[in-house]
Amino acid sequence: MTIRNLDALFRPRSVALIGATLRPHSVGATVLANLSAGAFAGQLYLVNPKYATLAGQPCYARVGALPAPPDLAVLCTPAPTIPGLIAELGAAGTRAAIVLTSGFEGPEDSAGGAMRQAILDSARPHLLRILGPNCVGLIASGIGLNASFALGTARQGKLAFATQSGALATAVLDWSRSRQIGFSHFISLGNSADVDAADVLDYLASDAETQAILLYVEAIRHGAKFMSAARAAARNKPVLIVKGGRSAQAARAAASHTGAMAGADDVYDAAIRRAGMLRVDSTEGLFDAVEMLARMRGLRGERLAILTNGGGAGVMATDALADAGGTLTRLSDQTLARLDAVLPATWPRANPVDIIGDAPVERYLQAYAILCEASEVDAVLMIHAPTAIVPAAEIAAELVSAPSGGKPLLTAWLGADAVQQARRLCQHAGVPTFDAPERAVRGFLQACDYHRNQQLLMRTPPADGTYTPDKDRVRTIIGNALRAGRALLTEPEAKSVLAAYGVPVVATRTAASVDEAVDQATRIGYPVALKILSPDITHKSAAGGVALDLADAAAVRSAGSAMLERIWQQAPEARVEGFTVQPMVRHGDGFELIVGAATDPVFGPVLLFGHGGVNTERIGDHAVALPPLDALLAQDLVSRTRIGRLLEGWHGHSGVDGDGLLQVLVQISRLVCDIPEISELDINPLLASATGVIALDARIAVKVAASGTRPRLAIQPYPEALEECVEQEGRTVVLRPVRPADEAAYQAYFRQLTPEDIHARYFCTFREPVHSQLARLTQIDYTREMAFIATTTDACGQTSILGEVRAVADPDNVQAEFGIAVRSDCKGQGLGKLLLEKMIRYARAKGIGALVGCTMSHNQPMLTLARACGFTASAAAGGDGVILHLALGEDDAAAPA
Template sequence: MTIRHLDRLLTPGSVAVFGASDRIGSVGATVWRNLRAGRFAGPVYAVNPKHSTLDGVAVYATAGQLPAAPDLALLCTPAHTVAPLVAELGALGTRAVVIVTAGLTPAQKQAALDAAKPHLMRLLGPNCIGVLSPHIGLNASFAHTDALPGELAFVSQSGALVTAVLDWARSRDIGLSHLVSLGDHCDVDFGDLLDHLASDARTRSILLYVESVESPRKFMSAARAAARNKPVIVVKAGRFGNGVRAAASHTGALAGSDIVYDAAIRRAGMLRVDTLQELFTAAETLARFRGNRSETLTIMTNGGGAGVMAADAAARAGVTLAEPDGPLLERLNAALPANWSHANPVDIIGDAPVDRYTATLSTLLADPAAGAVLFIHAPTAIVRSDDIARACLPLIRAGEPRVMSAWLGDGAVAQARQLFEQAGVPDYPTPEEAVRAFAMLQTYRRNQETLIEAPSASENPAPDVVSASRQLDAALGEGRAWLGEHEAKAVLQAYGVPVVSTLAVAASADAVLAAARELGYPVALKIVSRDITHKSDVGGVRLDLHDAASLARAVDEILAAVRAARPDARIDGFTVQPMVRWPHAQEVIVGASIDSVFGPVILCGQGGTAVEVTADSAVALPPLNRSLARELVSRTRVSRLLAGYRDHPPARLDALYDVLIAVSQMLADLPHLAELDINPLYVDETGAIALDARIRVSSEPVAGAERFAILPYPSQWVRTQAWNGRTITVRPIRPEDEAQHRRFLEKLDPEDVRMRIFQTRRELPHSELARLTQIDYDREMALIAEASDAQGMLETLGVARTVSDPDRIEAEFAIIVRSDLKGGGLGTLLLDRLVEHARSRGIGRLVGIVLRENTPMLKLARSLGFEPDPAEPPGSGLRRVVKVLG
């Protein structure tokens, strides 16, 4: 279950407290007191067989004696009573329960879940603080204080953090729409609440304190959907825990759990921060300054020291300061005294009168190249701070949000700070905090852009999955955990990854020399041992061998070194490969491993034997396309070397992106792939080539598309067939289809568009087209019919789409066929496929909302078994048609 009955939890009409008491210090007494002290207007019931009245209110001995079933029940009773109470309340009609009680055993928690399931009842907790919804005066918690009403929702796994945030927010007059303590979250979790809060009109931003995620795909689907609607900001605990661990492969060692959480948060378009202070700073910044798109910052200050502090903070945070050009410098020279800084920070000098502030600010705001403006003011005896604020505010209000402020001090600037805050200007207590807020905004914007970027297709050929699987199956059949180097390279070749030629030979000098004669000198020689994964660590590698004599010596040296370092290791032979001469190449590592929470992950960074030491790596969740691969590479330091320097031309990055996409596809296709290292992968201006690779396999499936946290492209729904004398393909839409989809919409007749979306607009901005093409295949489907036109270009002929609720109770469908192709049966074909897909996903019923005048669509729906909804309100211009699939 996900959003079912969460309205009863967060906005109940009535509440009952089981275990309500007058015993000072008890949980039941605190919950009852908080509930009674709030402004909640609905009925409130106390249940406790030991009391007849509490605070002059009648107390009921059992749930059965209540005058009505409460929407929400709070359980503050012993652990053994929880499951029976859940069953009794479910039978009465209660649909939401907060289990405040701590100490439930796993069996008791499961019993509570089993009791709730027949009634589709939602359970929050156990061992939780409770829930607060200040806009209805609900304090259903044992927190020490109430919350102010506002527009920020806070969801936390830590009860201590709930009370800390309450105290912190109230002291700063920060209001909350909802505050939810998850506790041990046996039922209601982050995914559920993200889905609900994403469409909650009272919630402007969602704040999360996360310790762990237990349903990663649900979490990612909900987070991606919520982040498209409103800012979602995350504090994730455990950043410096056991993230880095020993592992057999470099990738396994580097892809620690915390950086995978980082990758998941980024991929979902959310923002991660480190502290509660940053959590609220980010929320306030995104609320007031999200519309700012500046990439650079100009610092305007009346104090040189404050400006230097801000510039230092910018350097630490990676914020670029705008460089004033000649025309801007001339205009600033006209407004400022001769001794101003003539640079950024723009120091207007401490004796600045009001008109110097306004002249400088108006000059900066008139030049888009100045970017965002950080307005810093320290109080002086020359002019009142509030006079400066009043004079500057009309300039700030006149345009787009570009000004952030830091009024330094306390009482002397309090009124000025209040004037700016009331006008919606984001204000910060220090220059450093303002710069950090700007850096957060840039990070958030990059994460959001990843959500709506139109990717380009990979150049990879279709993989030879059978050949790759054969290599893994051979190792599994022999009980080996690791593929040999030649086997690993065969897997890469099956997925289109270029590899250096490699010959595997027996552990004899004669065989090695024969292989070198076949390949040609110079060559590299490497040990092959099922017991050794890092060959160079035990002296098992020799490079640049130019002749037979040096090669023969290398055989003896490697055998001696390996036997000394690993006398227990079995030596299976050697590999011989030609030396690769790519003078401009950068060594890159590309890898894959399985995270314990989010499943398959992909790594990229600087390669070589010292990858752990250089610590230059970034990870991402699959599936990847070109845009996501580009974003992954951009987060590495080696990306700056790949961009070119001195006599090194820029590398052909598309080749690296295609390797990453190939690894993503391997993880989807090969369920037994547990770890992969391609290290080093040479990348230069000509392309990419893998010099070495290792693959670990697992006897149990650990990868595969169904184990991805984000469901990959469902290629099993791609079908080619004949239709009306043409060969068409019906397939799920891809993010890469944005341009093709735009051309399809532009060819539609306005009347057909009106029948489909109840308005005549055909031109959609990039953000809306991205939403139509970058879908969550776990909750949505858009099947397109496409064919080649007369010029051989693919064109979309029709689209059928479903969007399901998170519970998969029902999905709404919609179909549109190109105007000149109507009446040919394409709509029937698409809707029939859509029904088949919805049924395979376990959706209970398919629903369509159709204009009453759209008789062709109503006729089509009837022909496929859709029936009018008897509960449809009369007098509406719309018809609701339903097909039960279960």
Template sequence: MSIRNFDSLFKPQSVALIGASRKERSIGATLLNNMRQGGYAGAIWPVNPKYEELAGLPCYGRVAALPEAPELAVICTPPATIPALIRELGARGTKAAIVMTAGLDVLKAGGGKTVHQAMLDAARPHLLRILGPNSVGLLVPALGLNASFAHTGAQPGKIAFVSQSGALVTGVLDWAKANGIGFSKFVSLGGAGDVDFGDLLDYLAGDADTGAILLYMQDLRAARKFMSAARVAARSKPVIVLKAGREAEGAAAAASHSGALAGSDGVYDAAIRRAGMLRVDSSEELFNAAETLAHAKPQRGGRLAIVTNGGGLGVMATDALVGAGGRLAELSEATRQQLGRVLPPAWPQANPVDIGGDAPLQRYLAALPPLLEAPEADALLFLHAPSAMVSSAELAEALAPLARAAPRNVLSCWLGGAEVAPARQILSRAGLPSYATPERAVLAFMQIVQYRRNQDLLMEVPAQLPAAAAPQRARVRAIVAAALAAGQDELGQCESQQVLAAYGIPVADTRMARDVEHALALAGEIGYPVALKIHAPALPHKSDVGGVALDLETPEALRAAAAAMLKRVRRLRPDAALQGFAVQRMARRPQAQELIVGVSSDPVFGPVVLVGQGGVAVEVTADRAIGLPPLNMALARDMLGRTRVAKLLAGYRNLPAADLDAICHTLIQVAELAADVAELAELDINPLLADAGGVIALDARIRLQPGARTDRLAIRPYPQELEQQRQWQGGTLTLRPIRPEDAPAHLAFFNALDPDDVRLRFFTAVRELAPAQLARLTQIDYDRAMAFIATRGGADGRPETLGVVRAVADPDNIDADFAIIVRSDLKGQGLGAILFGKLIEYFRSRGTEQLSGDALSQNTGVQHLVRSFGGTVHASPDPGTVRLRLKLQAPAAPPS
């Protein structure tokens, strides 16, 4: 991942237009015209051997003839010319190029490679960044830079728009111009040969001119890079995604239930949610959401209060809200009494609050404060239809200051045309979004609700994991290795259940029988009643061919069931190689719900975890939620809560609630299994019985794929291999990466610090860690950051944190910014040197060029620590601070 030389792309001092032309309606002519008319103040150099002058500018015959190396080159010449041009530009010192030419993937260059690959190979030695190919270009309206062949320009604004579709680029520009929407950056991604979504998210996350990021996405290739960049960007500003292809067929041909249910669009949805972004369904929603979220106040819940001057408007809004899964706020008695004092006696005493079509301005102003202050509502929707009793403009003027000062979000709908247009303009100038219909206003509210849920998941501190033994990883690796060595791409029922048991997932006692007599013997050992299942690798869904018999109470019943089963299977599937039977202790749990828990391999995002209602009709019910591993308790609970079966699991009538912690723990363990075993391609646990007593897996199937990549997960899991034991002060320390579940111990660690140590670490007095701060410190992206803690057992037997060192690498992996702090009562005992040495070892191994950091001048301890490892301390431009640097190319000497 890299944003190297992006300033040359977005802030160039000079631009060469290679292929500029005066041929009417050509790309070269449109590009030159756009550059000339945009108001760009830098140098513009047309390049085309056919002309000496273009649009009043000197035209150069070739790149070599340019006055100097252009900072940005825009190329619209034939495909075969592109690699040589890139090579020449790179040699001259150009750092960025936009390639508008299409068809590079189908044309061959020398050596059998495509022109596309030859272009990338030519750019690599010079670190020349390429936007495209097949890009419409980019616009930076604040600079007057219109390096595109779009039919119109853009006005300045705070929205960055990145599109994978050239057609949508031109359409959105036209729509935005008509609606007065401006942009900080407007980028046509094209073929994303070099610059991709991940790179642009990294750049835009730190762009002060950008307040919100909008993405139009068709597909992804570098999922891990995208997820890392998206999670960083979404923590700083709204990121809204319009993903095309929602109805596209997913993994319909998958052999497992999990593969069939997941589907590519469901996985994209899970990834967008996991990154804290918001997904929308249309280009109009994209910009409405950007406007809504840009002005939205923090909102903790999803209860909506509605006030209207027309009962019909309230009904329309309520229908839209309930249909979208939203909630009407239930007005408290105190709120109803306050409203009763200012509204006519006939008001409905409920939400929506209808103040009447004859309401004058004073009634509006009297009804709003009780609703704005009502603790039972999280937001207020104001609905207004034109009325002869009050001017819409006057009403908007009165509403604007109330809405701005309100402690919660206020959304408004002004139904109508010319009469209410001034009201919308008044609110727009006040930075308050308004909507044309009740349905659109409700959609905006639900976007805030979903966005806040996604953000909460991004920031939420998960509960501690239930106490459990560590997975028996070596046992599972041995089972998988033996199967692959035997040429098997699928584990049998017993082997699959052994794998689950090794990861702490309860399984029913199951044994494999060679034939009917062996099955009878095993059933006698297990004890009746038993279940009998046919064992044939070609029959993943045994019940489809009558290959399952339950509640067999006697040997005679088992023998009869086996005979009937063999006859039926041989008739329906004569091609299936029968390998015997699985005999299983009958699990009688009449109050249990049947769930499916599984793993499927997505071609883009790698392994994904699925949960939903199980049983034989699993594809018909299609009840599932998808999540990206790794998982924690918060993420697992969110997954489970998104299923329809969650309502049944919560208990109803005389049925007690299921043990949700046990289900969530199963999801976490399955995710960990997917992360640990690279060869795991698909996993089905169906059914997983869940009731108040816990869970038990009755049937499991695992499909293997040899040679899978170990880095296939879209989010890097906890790097267990970095855990280390060290002797210190006569005891044993554990040095390991921090985990989200360390939050309680980290909070205790912070509270044990001397206030002066806190000031030296954070550069200011910090009395307590807010939940969002705690989440940022404990929930890190292991792919670009690392935090090591030193921990040991405390007096209460629980692990206590003694010190922490952390660093975050820039997207180019050149520099990692570090910080370190040790518990105040343990300073001066060498713990800081142990932690810092661990950090140096890690970042050197990942190829980072240097560690750097800032410290207060009086923080002599960290300055001494850095020097002891061969680092340097420099004066900083900021008064009272110093800059710390440690080169990592050569091994650092340990402190004496």
């Protein structure tokens, strides 16, 4: 359940306070005071059997005595009374409740957990939504509702703030009032027994009163639900998040380096990044960042130029930028020459551009114009220290109105009274302004992070390769291991799994004895690597179970015998099945990398890339991402590591095979998405060089796949199983879900639609949709939206789209709104019926209650198609539209009149 009945929570027409009282310092008295002091225009009911009247209002003895069921109930009675009250309210018709009471904490088998479940059981039959328990309440400023026990209320504004911490809620509320920051909604989530951060994101994403969403979270319980809501919200408006609990946790016992290194905070970082949100470190940083994003427009890159009248301030900004890994742009010779012409001879001829303390307004404007026109500059930070030469306000007034060439301007006005008016002028003009160089740099880098995350959310990846993995082979290997009671594949099995997914692996042979190892080495050719083969030894190097660069048979015999002796002494209980022998691969100019996968308890499978080798955990150079990956996401993963900066080559050193490396990452992503039995995976080392990449060692842990209704993956991958081929009009047509790489094909598809057909499908006219529009059509969340396209492929492998059908479900799966179009030159060939019938089958299988759509009364082909597929048609209210409706499930409501 997500947004169903949340209107009753956030926009109620009537509110009942259960447990109202005037007892000083009580929750009930505080909530009553807040409800009474606000501008809420709806009906307020008070319930408490101890009073006949309260604060001059009637007070009812019980819920059943209320004159009408309230939309929203606020409960602050003792914990044991809450389940019964929820059941009574639900039966009366109330659809939302705020439970302020505590006492519901603890695991499910504890007393608090059992009572929490009792609340949900009482609410479920009535679809009553619960905020809390153990929360501070909520404030909906737009309707003047303060249903909380916070001290005071929030100013009205365009920010929505939701927090899992009650203490933080009251502190931020007090802090925001002193800084005149306003909110559309202020929400304390409490224990989130029902309404959680994902539900709030879904609701606020389409709330017209909210321009940006701010979150404080300490834990997410449902990773897939959160990611789906977060990605949808982040496409509509900025979503900023503070994640509590950043401290490193002790590495858990794991069968792989990846399992030990992929800490929970790294995974949250990856999830936030993948969702297109921005993570900040503190609540103060949260509000700084939202002001920055609201004011700074048009950021297209991360190269910053600093313009200052004080060298020291410029150095401080440069240090802050360097410490945070930002990019101080290197000014070109042409830009330097232009600056030479307008600046004193003593200026330092570098970035930061110090225009000297005696600079008049004209010097500011000239230098600023040159920086804005420089192709190597993406944004300008102006830092001003007050002087007696010219008032800061005069500089501000001219700068904010000067042409910028579309490049963002940030300002830092140092000082207090002397620069107050300058700051106000910048704020009024929508220019981000700060009181210190370091804060300005932090704000700029936050904007860069957000811009980068939004680009990843919207960028179009290249088409996937044509490699088809051998899934049956992988399932057989893993099935055999599980039936044998093994949780770890042998090295040869692990490499066989990788090879089945197109990952290059070094040839590996097994030997049951030292003599057989010598024989295998002779056949392979020297030098060779020799490794112990044991299901009980996870890290072979640490156990002395690896010998490298063995030059002849004597060396293999000696190394094998010594290896057995060490293992018997160090781990006498370990089962030794023999050895593996492989040709020695010279590292040369190559890099030892690690590619891995582990399973996070919240977000499911996660992928890891970084510096490999025996010291990979000690070096700690790695980055984490959520699958599925495409080539662009894989490149982003590589770029977030230190070793990633070396892989492109430097100073005469050739780079590695970048395409081969990215393909390995994409294929490993595909492997863990396809095979739920894989719990951990390491390729360490993955040797990467200019000639290619090859897995030298591999480790895969497996377990029986868990059953349940909750999605295993936080982001649903492309649903390959929904592809089908049909023979139609003498050609093969593929009906399949849309995927991000279809953007170019969509562009061509729109060119082949007539303006009339575009208007009939989209109720507007356009000829060349821009990238952002195409990205929304092709980069869909398969969890809550589906688009099937009918395609053909020509002899050159070029894909053409013949038609599409799309359905977007509400978050509760009650109904999905559909639309369909067939290319103008392909009409009358039965494509529309093929597509619509496929969507009906899909929606029914997914449990969607009904398909609904809208068309015009004169669109007879659409009406004929809809009726042929079982839809009913009824006139839309107030217009020439027709509503199409198809009930799909037993619980579906009757078709609209």
